[in-house]
Amino acid sequence: MMQVSVFVPEYGVIEAITPPFRSFNTANEFLTAFGKKPIFNVEYVGLNKFVPANNGEYTVKTDRLLKDVSTTDLLIIPPTYGDTLKGIEANAEAIPYFTELYKKGSSVASLCIGAFLLAETGLLNGKKCSTHWAYINEFKERYPEVEVEDGAIITEHENIYSSGGASSLWNLVLYLIEKYSDRETAIMISKYFALDIGRDSQAAFTIFRGQRNHTDVEIQKVQDYIEKNYEEKITIESLADLANASRRTFERRFKLATNNTPIEYLQRVRIEAAKTFFEASRKNVTEVMFDVGYTDTKAFRDIFKKITGLTPIDYRNKFAKTSYEV
Template sequence: MTTLEPVAEIAVLIYPGAQLGAVHGMTDLLSVANLMAQRRYGENAPALRFSQWRPGEDGQRLERVLDSHPGRAGEPDFIVLPPAVVAPITAEDAAPLALWLRRKHDAGATLASVCAGAFLLGETGLLENRSATTHWFYANDFAERFPSARMEIDKLVIDDGDLITAGGIMAWTDLGLKLVDRLMGPTTMLDTARFLLVDPPGREQRHYSVFSPKLRHGDEAILRVQHWLQATGAREATLAAMSDKAGLEPRTFLRRFRKATGLKPTEYCQHLRVGKARETLEATTRSVEQIAWDVGYEDPGAFRKIFIKVTGLSPRDYRHRFGLARLHGAAEPADA
């Protein structure tokens, strides 16, 4: 461990149910960053202080249980809330931790969450009217529990200055590298990424996320349409057909559909069709033109534009990254 004067302390909070793999992984990443800085800059290298904190026996007072610079005074400059192992922390379990986090934030600390750690951050009240992300799997639950937060689920990392949220369960690597970049500079960040063989920050969560429609909104007419769209692949999804299925006038249907699902009907259908296309791209070597037709698009060019809009990747790039046929050595179609 480095003995250089630290430029900042990054604390990882071990809350009830926190994923210890991410806790130790983040600690290792910061240790590697210090090593990379020392090797490149020698005695003039910047260094990070990293620590792990957890509640004491009384469940209230928090204490350092690991410290790269033991014996030094000071408070954490950054506090990282790692993913949860199984499910997000409950409001009851989060209450004492949220108070501690709020006090640290009021004193100048930056708070950062990974995956379901955003639920603990949300309990502080600090995400009200602020942009945030979490794992796509928890997007609807998060929006219901913290409706005043501005959810941007497509983004893997949102750096909002004093609050940083990262989406995927492995996004602690992206968050860690972003902190290294902020505190030690891009050269050390890239050296750390190369050493760990991980991609530098810049990925998007929508490359990986699966469309998870809201179904627990309580509007039976709209839910009936959603079930019909799912069963038919949204192939006959005209406004007239959907309104008729709901038993509503078109204007009323449009208003209630968006209120219930958070999407316009056209956007909802695009997500459904792209979801079907993704499955085919992953599992087969069918051409993009064939897949476009299968999911209801007569114009392959229009399909490509919508696919890029939803996933952030072209169909060819998506297959290149995620296709099972490619992993097994099958030839990729020339027009994919």
């Protein structure tokens, strides 16, 4: 069973605390209905047995104290209610536990401005994350070493996930359910809770949606081309030609628009595609490597690990759907 621990922050937002808990439990019900084994063991964890939510309007009873959680597969961090600094101060005791769990191998996901609590650990330094658009400037000022993807719905970096504002937390919850179980279950969850799953196929590059929040039409055309032809040999010169610009001008415009260099963007697209193959097929590492446009095993392994935090083999072993088959 996969352990999913939903942290209940002191004065957290009840509308963000209950969705992941309910969704993963409901996923178990659908898996059972499909004739499969339930795979999620879901719990509320917190600093205290009873935790106030919102402005004290609600109280959530936790299943375990955070200090008693030595390991978990997925830790979810919802946002706090009201002033972010007060939320950080009220939950300061939890920060070292977040860090320790991640170092022991837990995946960590922040919802909305739960990113503030996650960023307090320092785990986001040098990485990308999402948070509510209204808090981006405050977040950047407090955590200058973290790269915020303005407008991104979901961000994923080295087993750390984050969602943007408000209802986008559902996008992340659905994404994680699909990743750890299967798309059929995620679709059923989206229908059950009347949600737009937001993706027509497993091959969509979710983490790049926020990088289209710009008005450079030529760069958007290049992004489309990369995402449709990532398995082919692509040169910077050919992309610059597509954008009707010199190489130097093109690289500057691409970085300005997407916050990635063209090479970084191509790498991320290819690795996203590789992750999808590992999750949904029985292909081995070499087959996937060729399928996504790489011919050098070491280069593929190094780039994959840099982006995901895992080697291709470790990722396949952890996320391949076949590992959950009855």
